[in-house]
Amino acid sequence: MQLEEKLKQLPNDAGVYQYFDKDGHLLYIGKAKVLKNRVKSYFKFTPKLLPADKLGPRIHKMISQVFSVEWIVVPNEHDALILENSLIKQLKPKYNILLRDDKTYPYIYIDYSELFPRLEITRRVYKNKNIKYFGPYSTGAKDMLDSIYEIVPLVQKKSCIKGKAACLFHQIKRCHAPCEGKINTADYSKIVETALDYIYNKSKLIAKLTEKMMEYSEDFRFEEAMKLRDRIKTIEKSQIKSGMDLATNENIDLFAIKAGKKKAVIVRMFIRDGKLTSSSYDFIQIDYVEDEDESTFDLNEAYKRAIINYYDNEIPVLPKEVLTAIEVDEKEDIENFLYETFSKKIKLFNPKKDKKKDLIQVALNNCDELLRIDSSKNSTNIYEELKKLFNLQTLPYRVESYDNSHMMGQATVGAMVVWNEELNAFDRKDFRHYNLESKDEYSQMREMLMRRVDSFEKNPAPDLWVLDGGSTLLKLAYDIIQSVGVNLDIIAIAKEKVDAKAHRAKGAAKDIIHYRDQKGEYRELKLLTSDQRLQFVQRQRDEAHRFVINFHKKQKRTEDKQISLLQIKGIGEAKVKKLLLYFGEFGKIKSASVEELKEVLNEKDAIVISNYFKQKEE
Template sequence: MNLEEKLKQLPNEAGVYQYFDKDGHLLYIGKAKVLKNRVKSYFKFTPKLLPADKLGARIYKMISEAVSLEWIVVPNEHDALILENSLIKQLKPKYNILLRDDKTYPYIMVDYAELFPRLEITRKVHKRKSIKYFGPYSTGAKDMLDSIYEIVPLVQKKSCIKGKEACLFHQIKKCHAPCEGKITTEDYSKLVDTALDFIYNKTKLIAKLQEKMEEYAEDFRFEEAMKLRDRIKTIEKSQIKSGMDLATNEDLDLFAIKAGRKKAVIVRMFIRDGKLASSSHDFIKIDTIIDNEPTIDLNEAYQRAIINYYDNEIPLLPKEILVANEVEEKEDLEVFIKERFDRNIKIINPKRDKKKTLVDIALNNCDELLRIESSKNQTTIYEELQNLFGLNTLPYRVESYDNSHMMGQATVGAMVVWNEELNAFDRKDFRHYNLESKDEYSQMREMLMRRVDSFEKNPAPDLWVIDGGETLLKLAYDIVQSVGVNLNIIAIAKEKVDAKAHRAKGAAKDIVHYKDKDGSIRALKLKTSDQRLQFVQRQRDEAHRFVINFHKKQKRAEDKQISLLQIKGIGEAKVKKLLLYFGEFEKIKTASVEELKEVLNQKDAEVISSYFKENED
């Protein structure tokens, strides 16, 4: 059925629509209150079916490439908004704005219900009214808290207040020992106020830290001085110097987006009690170039940014959300937030007064971030990789995979992540996988399937690097295409020497396998001095290091269990048979005698079953 026939079948209901190109690749996902009206607005029908004249350049180009259409009907427009956002994060359509930042930010909290309150970091929402929150913070929350505890003698640990005598913290003058009644609740509350003043005024905190750092340096405590220096740098990075105070106690969230030549940037500012508490930013890739000019739909970018941020549990909601540009369909976003939090929060584009000044500050920060970004090298390794392998996006976020096992024992996999903004591996996003499959092909399939299943929670990267050859590359493409995800993939493997590929063989060189524009698998052998090859090798090597370390840890645990079995007369050969059959030690422990008899004889099966029953935790 062609596109024109599909358009005639559109229903008069709310839903989500998807456009595909001639190769079946997903181009765009949108939502609609009435599918028939919204989708038909993209076209003019005379003299033949063409993109509508009023479309922006980016959407005009998308419609020019579209040859098929699918849709999903939902009960109402609110459900359409939720489904649209979920599908965009999972499937990465070519012409949608893609934002990675849907994480929850840390907050600093203090619970006034406690006799001697402490400051703590949390990402969870606590329903108690006695709790006051500060934040959110994109960076620097832990450094701020550590610094405050360095300066203000609060109760240092949760366990301290439960003690009956003063501890080391009192001896080194970092706590007034309320556990021994050496400070009243009134005097302690003044310390809490001092600590909170440092949260409100980062400049004051930094000045105090610099004093402390100089004291340490004068006492030749250089290691402690260096720690404070590093904290100061982190806190400074999280600070936007506005010098503004709204002279009110309003809580506001502000979003500002500006586009540059190669990227756009989104700045978020969080105003708490009328003061700028924290800020964060992220770059947005601009992949659509029209007439040699980058193009981005700012309206869609604002919608994605607001939905992504408020789709999380948030302890401290603003009174208003400020945006630096007018946002279409802002009423839909307000309904989304109302449904999510049962709060009426208006989205406003201020035109005057102090709120307009705040927006101007955010836009100035956008300009500065874009200036710094554009001052980097004109041709980056990411552009070189895109050109070399014909990638449809710049590989700013790369996930690399490897697996490891020994005779079927301790079968594990690992994912490591490279982040262009950090210009380094993003270790907090590394993942281990305990695998059940027996052979390497099935193990890689199991690991990649599990990653694909998590795309809604943690969106797909720009590039996968697979440790393997053409067979595993085809496997990876089959997996992502089965769920319709737009994702680039390459695989790196040693060339075959004497029909085997050994990492240790000096004569063996790495070959990178990739899929070209026409869908054919290509093998590329680059010089060892090629920076593009070295970048890919670095990803593979880090994944290999990470998975081997995890494998050793798992194997040590299993070896310890195997040695226990051997005490009962079950030799290593029999244990290996069991592991090859069951895949992991836990399954041997829970197997019945009948299941164990599939591998060993009746006597051995009974010995093993009895042993684990006797040693149950």
């Protein structure tokens, strides 16, 4: 059906709309209170169907590529906003602003209902009015807490207070032993206030750690000094120095966004009890703008995405208001989203005077500094070269690489490793292992990638997948992402075949990279071993291979142990596999009764196995 005819069928309901190009690629996802009015506003209909005159450069370019439109009707605008946000995270439309950082941040908390309360870290929200939260922290929470426990003599462990005798922590003067009644609750509360002062005043904590680091260095305790140096650097990363106190007890969240030529940056600041307690930042890629004109970056959409993504989680401490560095166009929609989500009125506010305006300026100054530091990096060129060489849609700033491993069908596992351009290194906290059920390598890769696709809503897709394999696996991966409509680039890297075997001679291994060109045809490319683009891809593949092999060895040892224990008195590998298939794990076989074992094997074998484990226990 022609686009113009499809536009005439738009309903007067709330919903989400999706624009596609002539090749069926998803261009944009938006939400509307009235679909008919919103979607038609992008077009003019005379003398022929064209983009509307008042569109910005980015949206004008996008609308000129629209070939078809689809929509989903929902009961109200709030539901449309939720669905829009979910679909954008899962499907990565080309012209939407894509944010990665929508995870739940850790908080430090203290439970005042305890006689001798401690500081702890959590990502959960506890239904307890006596709990006070500090944060959120994008980085440094654990380092702060470890440091405070070394400096301040709080109760060091949960189990300490339950003990009846002072432990080692008391002997080394890191605890006043409330377990033996050596400190009362009033004096202990003063110690808690000292600890909280370090949370509110990171500069004071850093100064104390620096003092300790110098003492270690003077005593030639260099290893301990280096650990403190690294801890100080981590805590400093979470700190924005404002030098300001609002002189109130308000809880306020602040969002500031600025765009450079190739990236934009979001700075978030969190004011608790009138003091700046933590901050975080993230970059947004802007590689679809050909003329590099800053005005083509949609600040309004960026603010909307940033705020909705952040508050689409459980939040222990809700702000009284959210400050933004600009007047956000869809302010009422976002305020309604916050009210519907938390049953609390939270106002969006762009301050024009006083200390709140000064706080906005602090955040914007940090945006400028982060963009300056990022633009000075020399490593960016490799991403541009990869994009050009392999016909990628976006710069591959975040790369996920996959490999799988097994031995004769035993201990079948897969692994995903993640490269993060901002770190200029592998992001090991995001690495994942997969226990796989499939028997052949093709099915194993399919199982692993399908499981990853299923998690896109919670953990959005990267810019690029790298597969250890050839054109067959590359086509498989494209079939998977096309079946769910995700915009995602993929390449595969395989060893050169010599006499039908992979050529792995040290120093002479020649890899072939498989990719898809602009016409959608599958190509292969051989690069010189000295080519930095090849070396970058090889590094991704090799890390995935290392990670999966280590996991395979661990799983293989576990399975070997299980099999060796059960190979007793005629209980061979075939019977072991039957038992593992039925019970799922070795521990359940060990604790199973004779009657339960008879569900899988005959009575004689069931008795033999049951008696064996009973004798082992005796």
